[in-house]
Every structure is written in structure tokens, then in C-alpha cells.
Amino acid sequence: MEEASGMVVDASVQGGALTTDERTAIAAAVNVVLYRCQVERTTGKMKAAIRARRKVTALPSSGEGLDLGAVSDAVHQVCYVMGSGAFPRATPRWWMKRRMGGTWEDLRQCDDAPNEYFRDKLRMSPRVFCEIAETLSPYLQRRVTFYRVPLQPDHIVAYALYRWVSGETYDSGMCSFSIGRASGITTVRDVTAALLAAYPDKLSWPTGLQKAVVLCPFADKGFPNYHGCIDCTHIYVDKPANANGEDYCDQKRRFSVQAQVVVDMNLRVLDVFVGYPGSVHDMRMLHLSSLWERAESGQLFTGPHVMLSFIVRTNGYLLGDNGYPQSEWIVVPYGGLAQHPTEARFDNKQKTARGAVERVFGRLKGMWRLFLRTHKCNMDMLPQQFIAVCILHNILIDAGIPFDNNLLWEVGPDGVRRRVDLGMHAPLRTVCMESSTGDALILRDALAERMGAQ
Structure with a gap:
């Protein structure tokens, strides 16, 4: 170019x-x-x-170029593989069983685990545990999903029992039942509800032959028609959120919740009323409970009456300390410094008989140590949990499970071995007896006269 x-x-x-x-x-x-x-x-x-x-x-939405039948088969195969545990979720739901060993694996082998080991972890024998788990099983069944195999009822019951026995939270590294704090709360709540539903009559007053067996020994000791003892204990808790801390401070300046309990001479719990702050007086607790309404209306003691001296008739009564006023159904000590020998004898025997309630609190809190120490809890769940452990207490009493008195002793931070604090506070002042009726005062005098005659 x-x-x-x-x-x-x-x-x-x-x-x-x-x-x-x-x-x-x-x-x-x-x-x-x-x-x-x-x-x-x-x-x-x-x-x-x-x-x-x-x-x-x-293409999948329009169905072009794909075999929908093949896709459906593939989905079913994937779901089957996930259900068998081959593809576990990274964060399983609270009720899904994790692979673990340690304490639960040892306890589950009931034939190999010794009774002492089982009682140390769950405070009962393998036979009693299996009976409780079987009774609660209908209330704790979980739905099987494609993720993991759900926890079995006996495993769920073991979690709750271990929580109440040890007082440890599930997210603690020392706990071999670790499933997370939120999961532990839900598990304890479910077991609590199951116990209340499965054993509605476990907290009841004796009737018939059982009542005769309970009342007869104390009639020989000067307390005819005696049904049990009444007292309160403090459950120590952390400062409740969204509540006035002063209301929950007891006389020892510790945050606590009051629990009113009635027990019989066989150490069985007959009645429980719990939930009010620790600053509430024992007498106030009594007036707020349904026990007061039933007793005052004549629905509590309906058995045959017993005639005493001074033409006194009684259908039944409880023994209490000086935090309660003398009434026609609560008998308290005379108290005072300069006592008549008859009064002193009555007070000594009354105190001995009333020792049953202290033994119950010792056994109850010694076994279920969560309620012995200060702990953080849901204030809405605490009353139900305490009632649940009272039901367990009666189950173990009926089953003849022994109690180790060493559980009532612990070594303090200073290295000194001392008796645990059961939360039984002596009344700051004696309740005024001016509100007591003449019939109430005569009942105590008649009982004291009967003891003197024996």
C-alpha cells in the first residue's frame, strides 16, 4: 500500500x-x-x-429437565441418614442426647454400678430410681426427629436429680451431665411438673390404719391425738432480680424464701407452703397458707376426739415453737425462766417430739443440697421444685432408703468441720398469748397434767 x-x-x-x-x-x-x-x-x-x-x-420450579421422582428419593435418603445420626446438627436442641461417658454411663449399667455409687450420685437405689423413672415416663416422652435420638425419660430424671443433689449447674466443667444451662433449667422444670402430676397424693395426711399407727406411740408419751409438727425453714437464694432485696432479707441478713412444712413422727412431709420472702414471720406464713383455713373451718382434723382432764376434748393438734400462738390445734411450749416442774416437764417432752421437724429438714436439705446453699434460681420455679423434692423425700422414706448423717457436716473455709445451717431460725420474740382463747390454754394444761399423771 x-x-x-x-x-x-x-x-x-x-x-x-x-x-x-x-x-x-x-x-x-x-x-x-x-x-x-x-x-x-x-x-x-x-x-x-x-x-x-x-x-x-x-428449572426445579418448572420441572424442566429434572426427574422429580429421583429428587424425592434423594430427599428421603438424606433424611434417613440425618435421622440415624450420621449428619448431627452442630448445636442440637436441648432435649437431644449428646454422646458422652462418665457418670451417666456408669449409672445406666445398673447391674455393674454398686448401690453406694448410685446413692452418692442420685440419693437412691437403682430399684427406686427405675420405679420413679417408669412412673414419670409418660410425662417425659420426647418426639423422635430427623436430628438426633431424644433423651430417654430415665436420662432426663437423672439430670434433674443430679442438679438437686449436687447443686451444680449443668454448664459447670465438674458436672459430667453437662448439657447447657438453658437445657438444664428446662429439664428440671419438666421433671418437677412430672413429679407433681404423677404423685398428687404423696403429700397427704394419714388416714385409717396408717393414722392409727402414727398416733398410737405419741399417745403413750403424753400427746394423744398428736398429728405432727409445724415449723419454717429458709431457702437461701441470690438477691432476686426485679424485687425489693429488703423483703427477702431474713433476720441473719441473708436473702431467702420461707417454706412452712408439717411433718409426722415417721419423718414424712404432710403439708408444704413455700414462696414468700424470708422477712415474713412464721405466724404470717401460717395465716397465708391453706392450712390455717382448713384448720379453722374444722376440715383438717376430722378423726375421733380424745377426752383429756379438765373435760377437754381434742380432735387433733400440731406441735410448734414459740413463733406461733397457743391455739386449739397448735400446742406451743410454756417458756419462761421460773417454771413449775409440770411446765418444765411438758416443755422438755414437747421439744423432744418437735425434734422430728429438724430431722426432716436435715434429711431433706442434706440429700438435696441445692436447697441447702445459696443459689441463683427462678423465683417462679422455686416453690414447685421444693414441693417436688418433698415428694421425693416421702418416696425415699416409704422405700426405706437410709440417710447418711455425715451429710449434715461440712468443712468451712477456715478448715473447721461444723454442722450445716438448716435455715431454722429461732423466733426473735415470743408471740403474744393474749390472742389465745381459754380453750386453747386449757388444752396445753390438760396435756401437761396428763404427762404428770403418767
Whole structure:
């Protein structure tokens, strides 16, 4: 072309040859054109890839190009594999069983685990545990899902018992039942509800032959028609949230919740009323409970009456300390410094008989140590949990499970071994007897006279 136009790109040829600047400009223009072509080609490939991806995504919804039957079979196979545990969830739900060993694996082997080991962890024999788990099983069944195998009822019961026995939270590294704090709260709540539903009559007053067996021994000791003892204990808790801390401070300046309990001479719990702050007086607790209403209306003691001296008739009564006033159904000590020998004898025997309630609190809190120490708890769940452990207490009493008195002793921070604090506070002041009726005072005098005659 250069020859045809008479121009030669050679420095030796004179005439219309391109200069160096012109050739540089032409080269730059050619480079720009090539770069734009390359960019457009790359953009076209990207757009084509995006369109292809959109078509693939839209195919399952329209059913084009896919065998829906094959997809359905694949989904079923994946669900089966997940259900068998091959693809476990990273964070299983609270009721799903984790693979673990340690304490539970040892306890589950009932034939190999010794009774002492079982009682140390759950405070009962393998036979009693199996009976409780079987009774609670209908209330604790879990639905099987495709994620993991759900916890079995006996495993759930063991979690709750271990929590009440040890007082440890489930997220503690020392607890071999670790399943997480939230999961532990839910498990304890379910077992609590199951115990209340499965054993509605476990906290009841004796009737018939059982009542005769309970009342007869104390009639020989000077307390005819005696049904049991009444007293209160403090359950120590952390400062409740969204509540006035002063209301929950007891006379020892500790945060606590009051629990009123009635027990018989066989150490069985007959009645429980719990939930009011620790600053509430024992007498106030009595007036707030249904026990007061039933006793005052004549529905509590309905058995045959017993005639005493001074023509006193009694259908039944409880023994209490000086935190209660003398009434026709609560007998309290005389108290005072200068006592008549008859009064002193009565007070000594009354105190001995009333020792049953202290033994119950010792056994109850010694076994279920969560309620012995200060602990953080849900204030709405605490009353139900305490009633649940009272039901367990009666179950173990009926089953003849012994109690280890060493549980009532512990070593303090100073290294001194001392008796545990059962939360039984002596009344700050004696309740005024001016509200007591003449019949109530005569009942105590008649009982004291009977003891003197014996």
C-alpha cells in the first residue's frame, strides 16, 4: 500500500513517509481498539454465565429437565441418614442426647454400678430410681426427629436429680451431665411438673390404719391425738432480680424464701407452703397458707376426739415453737425462766417430739443440697421444685432408703468441720398469748397434767 501511494516507511525514502509521532499515535489507537474488543468479549461471557445460572435455578420450579421422582428419593435418603445420626446438627436442641461417658454411663449399667455409687450420685437405689423413672415416663416422652435420638425419660430424671443433689449447674466443667444451662433449667422444670402430676397424693395426711399407727406411740408419751409438727425453714437464694432485696432479707441478713412444712413422727412431709420472702414471720406464713383455713373451718382434723382432764376434748393438734400462738390445734411450749416442774416437764417432752421437724429438714436439705446453699434460681420455679423434692423425700422414706448423717457436716473455709445451717431460725420474740382463747390454754394444761399423771 505504501508503494502504491508512493510512501515508504523508511528513513531513506523521501516524500510522504509517516513520522515517528504519527506512527506512535496509530499504534496507540490500535491498542485501544484491541482492549475494547477484549473487554466486550469478557463481559459477554459473564452475562452468558449469569443467564445460564438463572436458567438452572428456575428449572426445579418448572420441572424442566429434572426427574422429580429421583429428587424425592434423594430427599428421603438424606433424611434417613440425618435421622440415624450420621449428619448431627452442630448445636442440637436441648432435649437431644449428646454422646458422652462418665457418670451417666456408669449409672445406666445398673447391674455393674454398686448401690453406694448410685446413692452418692442420685440419693437412691437403682430399684427406686427405675420405679420413679417408669412412673414419670409418660410425662417425659420426647418426639423422635430427623436430628438426633431424644433423651430417654430415665436420662432426663437423672439430670434433674443430679442438679438437686449436687447443686451444680449443668454448664459447670465438674458436672459430667453437662448439657447447657438453658437445657438444664428446662429439664428440671419438666421433671418437677412430672413429679407433681404423677404423685398428687404423696403429700397427704394419714388416714385409717396408717393414722392409727402414727398416733398410737405419741399417745403413750403424753400427746394423744398428736398429728405432727409445724415449723419454717429458709431457702437461701441470690438477691432476686426485679424485687425489693429488703423483703427477702431474713433476720441473719441473708436473702431467702420461707417454706412452712408439717411433718409426722415417721419423718414424712404432710403439708408444704413455700414462696414468700424470708422477712415474713412464721405466724404470717401460717395465716397465708391453706392450712390455717382448713384448720379453722374444722376440715383438717376430722378423726375421733380424745377426752383429756379438765373435760377437754381434742380432735387433733400440731406441735410448734414459740413463733406461733397457743391455739386449739397448735400446742406451743410454756417458756419462761421460773417454771413449775409440770411446765418444765411438758416443755422438755414437747421439744423432744418437735425434734422430728429438724430431722426432716436435715434429711431433706442434706440429700438435696441445692436447697441447702445459696443459689441463683427462678423465683417462679422455686416453690414447685421444693414441693417436688418433698415428694421425693416421702418416696425415699416409704422405700426405706437410709440417710447418711455425715451429710449434715461440712468443712468451712477456715478448715473447721461444723454442722450445716438448716435455715431454722429461732423466733426473735415470743408471740403474744393474749390472742389465745381459754380453750386453747386449757388444752396445753390438760396435756401437761396428763404427762404428770403418767
